[in-house]
Amino acid sequence: MSAISAGFVGAGFMGDVHTRAARANGARLAGLVGSTPERGEAAARRLGVERAYPDLEAMLADPSIDVVHVLSPNALHAEQALAVIESGKNVVCEKPLAIGSAAAAALVEAAEGAGMVNAVPFAYRFHPMVREARSRTHGQRILTVDARYLQDWLADGSDDWRVDPAAGGRSRAFADIGSHLVDMIEFVTGERIIRLVARSSTAFPERGGREVLTEDAVALLLELEGGGIGTALVSQVATGRKNQLAFEVATDGASFAFDQEHPDDLWVGLAEGGLALARDAARLSPDAARLSIVPVGHPLGYLDAFTAFVGDVYAAIAGEVRDGLPTFRDGLRAARLTDAVLASIDRDGWTDTSPEPID
Known part of the structure; x- marks a missing residue:
């Protein structure tokens, strides 16, 4: 499997977790979007991500990115995940997938209709x-x-x-x-x-x-x-x-x-x-x-479980089928x-x- 090129939206605790898991699976940490351009720049340096984009639109315009991890506050998940899908990229979206089941159902339809790999980190x-x-x-x-x-x-x-x-x-x-x-x-x-x-x-x-x-x-x-x-x-x-x-x-x-x-x-x-x-x-x-x-x-722990989750997501992007x-x-x-x-x-x-x- 060739290296996955990953982007990340959000840079808090889950930004640490997702970038560690992506790196452990051999991904290229291509880009990051923070809540402001300044915070994005600081987070990219701290997490070892190649570059910070000024906004999500700029990240989605980069054809080299294969998958985007949406790690922003809950109220932003649905809008941002939908934008990722519409850009033709695979998507990992933190839970809750959306505020309310109607918005979550719309994301299921969009992701499956576009044929994009989609995942929610129920990593336990x-x-x-x-x-x-x-x-x-x-x-x-x-x-x-x-x-x-x-x-x-x-x-x-x-x-x-x-x-x-x-x-x-x-x-x-x-x-x-x-x-x-x-x-x-x-x-x-x-x-x-x-x-x-x-x-x-x-x-x-x-x-x-x-x-x-x-x-x-x-x-x-x-x-x-x-x-x-x-x-x-x-x-x-x-x-x-x-x-x-x-x-x-x-x-x-x-x-x-x-x-x-x-x-x-x-x-x-x-x-x-x-x-x-x-x-x-x-x-x-x-x-x-x-x-x-x-x-x-x-001992194996939380980060190991999360790394296994991301590994199965990336395997799915490569065309493999992983149970669960x-x-x-x-x-x-x-x-x-x-x-x-x-x-x-x-x-x-x-x-x-x-x-x-x-x-």
Whole structure:
């Protein structure tokens, strides 16, 4: 596969993550667009990107760029991703794919109609032990799911652009990290969530001297299409929890638990007791073994999972097919589940979340 030439829109934390992953996959870091030309220049120097473009239009005019990573604030995703597609370039767009499912559906239609590779970084799918859990639960009867995504970076009452609905959207905690959690539930179980009831809370009525209109935490009760039931808790104010995405799935014959803060193990619960299955490629399913790139005992983490995600995107651009690559359709699914969560909160009751057609 010849080197991919990549461009990046945005230069915050995700700019660091995406450029590291692209570099690790042998890409040419061709260009970057910042929130201002000056910030773009500084970020390009810091991240080792060849040049900074004054704006997205200038980047898209460069015929040498194969793929653009859209990493800007949420409210800009749909407009910028659509511009990338219309320029004839492949696109990776951070989640949420769009503010609202209607805009997300339009992006799916545009990307697929143009024949461009499109992806959303649900990168936690790329932990080998997540793939192992998936291989062991698929085809089994799912009885229960217990899932959580807990962070504490807003537990001190501080402010951030994501708090503002104009920049981040009406949902904050759920759209930001809950989207990862519901994607994980459906990816691992192989079943859709068909209905849910949600409650939300806002721990701080004000941040940065302005009223807070987005949620700090969301709790869900959910039902899967096979009849299984589950719970999901999302919080950005869980003191002491830095980035815990964890789940436990109970099937007819066994239970499986994963915690991305300890990603090299999968807990397997059996009638005779539980055991920790280590990330040993010789004992894993083929898909998990593919992602287990160093021997057991050499830890793999978040950046490794993200690098694997970007590697599969670039492989798709080269014409390969990789199982489990999250596309704009997965981003649309997350947007629809976010809409359903907000609807459930508004109406104080159950909301149907059965899969819908694109149009």
